[in-house]
Amino acid sequence: MTTITVLGSGNVAHHLILNILKHDSLSLQQIYARNEHHLTDLVSEELITTDIKKLRPSDIFIIAVSDNAISEISNAIDVPNQFVVHVSGNTPMEAINPKHRLGVLYMLQTFSKDKDVDFSKIPFCLEAREKSDLKILENIALKFSERIYFIDSNQRQAIHLAAVFVNNFSNHMYTLGEEVCKEHAVPFEILRPLILETAQKIEFLNPSKAQTGPAIRRDSQTISRHLEILKDTNKKDIYTLITKSIQRK
Amino acid sequence: MTTITVLGSGNVAHHLILNILKHDSLSLQQIYARNEHHLTDLVSEELITTDIKKLRPSDIFIIAVSDNAISEISNAIDVPNQFVVHVSGNTPMEAINPKHRLGVLYMLQTFSKDKDVDFSKIPFCLEAREKSDLKILENIALKFSERIYFIDSNQRQAIHLAAVFVNNFSNHMYTLGEEVCKEHAVPFEILRPLILETAQKIEFLNPSKAQTGPAIRRDSQTISRHLEILKDTNKKDIYTLITKSIQRK
Numbered sequence: 001m002t003t004i005t006v007l008g009s010g011n012v013a014h015h016l017i018l019n020i021l022k023h024d025s026l027s028l029q030q031i032y033a034r035n036e037h038h039l040t041d042l043v044s045e046e047l048i049t050t051d052i053k054k055l056r057p058s059d060i061f062i063i064a065v066s067d068n069a070i071s072e073i074s075n076a077i078d079v080p081n082q083f084v085v086h087v088s089g090n091t092p093m094e095a096i097n098p099k100h101r102l103g104v105l106y107m108l109q110t111f112s113k114d115k116d117v118d119f120s121k122i123p124f125c126l127e128a129r130e131k132s133d134l135k136i137l138e139n140i141a142l143k144f145s146e147r148i149y150f151i152d153s154n155q156r157q158a159i160h161l162a163a164v165f166v167n168n169f170s171n172h173m174y175t176l177g178e179e180v181c182k183e184h185a186v187p188f189e190i191l192r193p194l195i196l197e198t199a200q201k202i203e204f205l206n207p208s209k210a211q212t213g214p215a216i217r218r219d220s221q222t223i224s225r226h227l228e229i230l231k232d233t234n235k236k237d238i239y240t241l242i243t244k245s246i247q248r249k
Numbered sequence: 250m251t252t253i254t255v256l257g258s259g260n261v262a263h264h265l266i267l268n269i270l271k272h273d274s275l276s277l278q279q280i281y282a283r284n285e286h287h288l289t290d291l292v293s294e295e296l297i298t299t300d301i302k303k304l305r306p307s308d309i310f311i312i313a314v315s316d317n318a319i320s321e322i323s324n325a326i327d328v329p330n331q332f333v334v335h336v337s338g339n340t341p342m343e344a345i346n347p348k349h350r351l352g353v354l355y356m357l358q359t360f361s362k363d364k365d366v367d368f369s370k371i372p373f374c375l376e377a378r379e380k381s382d383l384k385i386l387e388n389i390a391l392k393f394s395e396r397i398y399f400i401d402s403n404q405r406q407a408i409h410l411a412a413v414f415v416n417n418f419s420n421h422m423y424t425l426g427e428e429v430c431k432e433h434a435v436p437f438e439i440l441r442p443l444i445l446e447t448a449q450k451i452e453f454l455n456p457s458k459a460q461t462g463p464a465i466r467r468d469s470q471t472i473s474r475h476l477e478i479l480k481d482t483n484k485k486d487i488y489t490l491i492t493k494s495i496q497r498k
Contacts, residue, residue: 067471090471108439110446110461112454117446123439149439158433159440161475162426166440167447168462169491170419175456176494177415184407190357190372190398191408191415192452197359197366198416199448203441207424212359213417222316222339226410234494241490242418245425245483 001027002140005055007073008064009033011111012087016064017042019119023143029058052076060085060136062105067091074100083133089160092153093127103128103137106156110167119144125151125159176235183231208249215246250276251389254304256322257313258282260360261336265313266291268368272392278307301325309334309385311354316340323349332382338409341402342376352377352386355405359416368393374400374408425484432480457498464495 004020004027006013013031017039020026028047032055033039036048049055055077061084063073070086074096077084084096085103096102106125109117124141126148128134134150141148151159174195181188201210214222223243230236253269253276255262262280266288269275277296281304282288285297298304304326310333312322319335323346326333333345334352345351355374358366373390375397377383383399390397400408423444430437450459463471472492479485 067468090474108443110443110450112450115450121442123442125439147439147442149436151435155433155435157474158429158478159435161478162429162435162440163443164462164464164475164488165422165429166426166444168460168464168495169422169425169487170444170447171451171456171460172464172491172495173414173418173422174451175460176418177411178456180407180411180414184404186400186404186408186411187398188455190374190396191411193370193372193396194357194359194412195415195419195448195451198419199444201359201361201364202420202423202444206437207420207427211417211420211424213413215413215417215421219316225339225406226413229407229410234497238418238490238494239413241487242421245487246417246421248483 001025002060002136003027003029003058004140005029005032005058005061006064007032007052007061007077009035009038010064010066011113012107013064014039014042014113015111015117015119016062016087019144026140026143030055053078055079057082059083060103060140061100062087063096071095071097083128083136085128085137089125089156089163092157093129094153101128101130101133103133104153104156105137105141106151106159108159108163121145121147123147123149125149125156127152127156176238179235180230211246213246215243218247250274251309251385252276252278252307253389254278254281254307254310255313256281256301256310256326258284258287259313259315260362261356262313263288263291263362264360264366264368265311265336268393275389275392279304302327304328306331308332309352309389310349311336312345316344319344320346332377332385334377334386338374338405338412341406342378343402350377350379350382352382353402353405354386354390355400355408357408357412370394370396372396372398374398374405376401376405425487428484429479460495462495464492467496 020028031048032052036050057079063086067088082100084100085105089106093102093104104127108123122145124145126137178188269277280297281301285299306328312335316337331349333349334354338355342351342353353376357372371394373394375386427437
């Protein structure tokens with residue numbers, strides 16, 4: 001039985017707790033949260049503490065708080081010789097106070113509180129300072145998912161950056177599409193099947209092979225017409241820059 | 250029984266023919282293709298003609314060729330008083346020779362020859378010069394899909410432009426993510442679940458509400474670090490411009 005202590009009450013902590021509870025061989029030791037009320041719909045109150053000094057030893061402490069609070073929370077954990085990991089894609093392992101045994105458990109997925117995420121399909125990116133701790137981390141991650149990757153802090157930062165492109169920036173492309181629809185009294189829902197198909201193609205095709213459209217065809221007539229339809233400079237600039245980037249190949 | 254003649258042998262023609270064959274109340278009258286060999290795996294040879302002068306009357310002629318060939322093909326159709334439509338998102342209805350009855354049947358989806366597309370989920374954008382022809386078009390489209398939209402040529406151009414953002418430009422964001430992975434010896438497959446989840450979120454959330462990441466959080470520390478990791482000017486410029494665009498709200 002592996003005992004797990006979770007620190008935090010945000011989206012990631014929420015989904016993590018839910019999924020720990022699903023596994024008989026994982027035991028939720030304690031949860032630390034500044035505001036216990038965020039979690040009382042998930043677990044019984046006696047599991048939650050709002051006083052970080054009341055934490056007991058555990059096989060692993062998982063810090064699931066915002067990036068800039070990781071260091072401070074790890075300082076405040078007072079139990080000696082514990083294995084303490086964070087879940088941030090964007091923070092070096094060394095942000096955790098080195099009085100602990102260090103590690104990272106980064107789940108490469110986007111979490112919303114109100115939408116279930118299938119943990120078995122999430123890539124788990126693991127890192128630990130000590131080999132024996134990496135083994136602990138691997139054993140826990142394997143309960144959730146078969147997609148296990150051993151990733152150092154530099155690679156993890158690159159993954160986080162790549163995720164900004166494929167997730168945050170793609171979503172902004174959807175937003176710009178939504179704006180164009182609104183400007184022409186077209187319902188945005190009309191684009192939803194295309195958005196889904198575009199992403200589903202990438203399940204079996206590399207994106208560089210899947211590129212279509214006027215930019216890659218060098219269809220300058222269509223490109224000029226699109227630039228005429230676009231009203232604001234911002235969308236014109238983005239259209240021009242991405243078109244050039246596609247044609248760069 | 251509605252008789253349909255298809256002109257063309259590309260991706261759209263291919264999927265269109267496949268789906269016409271599935272419906273008993275639709276009859277494939279003839280197919281015109283410059284190269285009959287593209288289609289002999291789909292239909293028997295006697296249905297195919299390579300001579301446009303040999304076309305017989307039909308309830309509808311669907312021109313599914315590249316945008317710049319629509320006008321020429323429509324000129325060459327010699328049968329008088331026929332209903333002739335094209336399938337282009339990007340071409341005004343009037344590109345068809347006005348000696349015919351004009352219309353457009355635009356299917357808002359991305360087609361690859363080797364991947365099945367579920368026609369029942371495709372939005373069909375319909376336009377016709379005459380009301381009675383629009384009814385013919387609607388009856389045909391309803392055999393395939395419940396998502397029927399009456400869209401004029403201006404709106405269709407805007408939809409096509411919006412589709413460039415949500416499809417072509419999103420795909421390019423995937424490509425840039427793929428490049429960042431390669432540069433740091435990380436397998437691109439690690440991003441696939443995130444790409445899918447990002448698109449699936451839009452099924453029930455508007456993209457402007459779904460935006461996450463360092464730009465919208467105005468996390469300038471992360472943004473600077475990402476710009477340091479990016480090596481080439483092109484990716485730096487795109488990162489900066491899209492970040493600004495997200496923060497514009």
